[in-house]
Amino acid sequence: MKQPKRIAVTGAAGQICYSLLFRIANGDVYGKDTPVALQLLDLPQAQKAVKGVVMELEDCAFPLLQDVVITDDPKAAFRDIDAGFFVGSRPRTQGMERRDLLNANAEIFRTQGQALNEGAKRDAKVIVVGNPANTNAMILAANAKDFPTENITAMLRLDHNRALTQFAQKAGVSVDAIKKFVVWGNHSPTMFADWTNATADGRKLSEVIGDETWYKETLIPTVAKRGTAIIEARGASSAASAANAAIDHMRDWIQGSDGDWVSMGVSSDGSYGIPEGLMAGVPVICEGGSYKRVTGLEIGDFQRQMIDRTVAELSEEREAVSALL
Numbered sequence: 001m002k003q004p005k006r007i008a009v010t011g012a013a014g015q016i017c018y019s020l021l022f023r024i025a026n027g028d029v030y031g032k033d034t035p036v037a038l039q040l041l042d043l044p045q046a047q048k049a050v051k052g053v054v055m056e057l058e059d060c061a062f063p064l065l066q067d068v069v070i071t072d073d074p075k076a077a078f079r080d081i082d083a084g085f086f087v088g089s090r091p092r093t094q095g096m097e098r099r100d101l102l103n104a105n106a107e108i109f110r111t112q113g114q115a116l117n118e119g120a121k122r123d124a125k126v127i128v129v130g131n132p133a134n135t136n137a138m139i140l141a142a143n144a145k146d147f148p149t150e151n152i153t154a155m156l157r158l159d160h161n162r163a164l165t166q167f168a169q170k171a172g173v174s175v176d177a178i179k180k181f182v183v184w185g186n187h188s189p190t191m192f193a194d195w196t197n198a199t200a201d202g203r204k205l206s207e208v209i210g211d212e213t214w215y216k217e218t219l220i221p222t223v224a225k226r227g228t229a230i231i232e233a234r235g236a237s238s239a240a241s242a243a244n245a246a247i248d249h250m251r252d253w254i255q256g257s258d259g260d261w262v263s264m265g266v267s268s269d270g271s272y273g274i275p276e277g278l279m280a281g282v283p284v285i286c287e288g289g290s291y292k293r294v295t296g297l298e299i300g301d302f303q304r305q306m307i308d309r310t311v312a313e314l315s316e317e318r319e320a321v322s323a324l325l
């Protein structure tokens, strides 16, 4: 039997984790041949609820789940981990934008960055889900000084998946027929769902759909505002789909994306006019346990305008949390 992969998950008593933990324990991230051990972090007042979730995990009799630790101490949660899902933080409610959570959640990621730095394996893979995810990931990286920044990423995959379904329905193809699609920038209403290079069954997606007005006036805002639409409909923010996106993001990073592009928030290397160090959604290809940015794309006028807009917002967020960086 292989050694188990140690996986920290924060916000373990919350809505997203009520779906996420069961998927991880089922082998959906590392595959069906790799045992896992969960290190669950939540606040002291949530410990009882986490214990309840763990009872349910036990009652699933997952063959791959070897061990579960419950703690309110970030250092214990991140000790020796191979992967970390940073979910724990406050979600927005009706009438808020994700950046309104900046002050409420930023401090969490400063403290957890220091704990990650202290205890995690240097090759651990980290995804930040808690909002505002991009800037929280930047704070985490800035406070984990000896931990490789390229191993800290922010989740844009939910936006990516949301767009795939909208495109597939419009084009009359299956979601997995669509390749080379990307969501650039911030996980916020300024995000840019970019179909420029996308194909459907090998044909240019924009030609298959043949409706640029729909793309600009319906698709882009629908994807950008989908989180709000879900909060309005459910009275709570997306949970199962967010967990699913986090699984997709980490599974592809670990097991590969089969040559296709996926959208990941990664620390900018300055390419595509995105200032260095901003955690921005870009196209990447995952292979052999790492991701590579898709390089050398030509950026047209509309793309430039849309990328600049979302990057400007990320720069504003960086400015707002400069004291924590």
Ligand SMILES: NC(=O)c1ccc[n+]([C@@H]2O[C@H](COP(=O)([O-])OP(=O)(O)OC[C@H]3O[C@@H](n4cnc5c(N)ncnc54)[C@H](O)[C@@H]3O)[C@@H](O)[C@H]2O)c1
Residues within 6 Å of the ligand: 010, 011, 012, 013, 014, 015, 016, 017, 041, 042, 043, 046, 087, 088, 089, 090, 091, 092, 108, 128, 129, 130, 131, 132, 133, 155, 156, 158, 159, 187, 237, 238, 239, 242
């Ligand atoms: N990036 C995305 O696409 C995306 C999608 C959906 C939700 N989110 C975000 O994910 C976060 C969690 O959402 P949820 O619906 O699970 O919320 P939730 O309120 O149901 O759960 C959050 C959990 O985090 C815990 N928590 C708070 N502070 C903590 C800390 N310092 N350390 C550890 N745990 C802590 C809470 O006690 C709670 O159990 C929110 O910020 C939400 O906006 C992001």
Ligand SMILES: O=C(O)C[C@H](O)C(=O)O
Residues within 6 Å of the ligand: 091, 092, 098, 131, 158, 226, 227, 228, 230, 237, 238, 242
């Ligand atoms: O929109 C939110 O606040 C939750 C999440 O980020 C989402 O996109 O569903």
